Amino acid sequence: MKYYYQREQRVIETEELVRKYGSYRPIPQLGIFELTLQPDYVPAGFNPVEDKFYPVEPYDSMREQCIVALMETGLSRSEAEAKLQ
Secondary structure (H helix, E strand, O other): OEEEEHHHOEEEEHHHHHHHHOOOOOOHHHOEEEEOOOOOOOOOEEEEEOOEEEEEOOHHHHHHHHHHHHHOOOOOHHHHHHHOO
């Protein structure tokens, strides 16, 4: 699992959490919170949502997903990139 480490504005994974703090769960007192979803990207930032944080997907990652989706419809990469401008 991945969590938000507020002090360092980054994701901390379970392995590091256990190694450093001996816990398998988030520790809000240390600034370690649950995420609303488990990202497969490096978040551009984190937005609070009640007692959790939403990892904001960076523009480049979203743009690449759009290009891939357009290419799956039969467009070339350059055609797909042109559609996004």
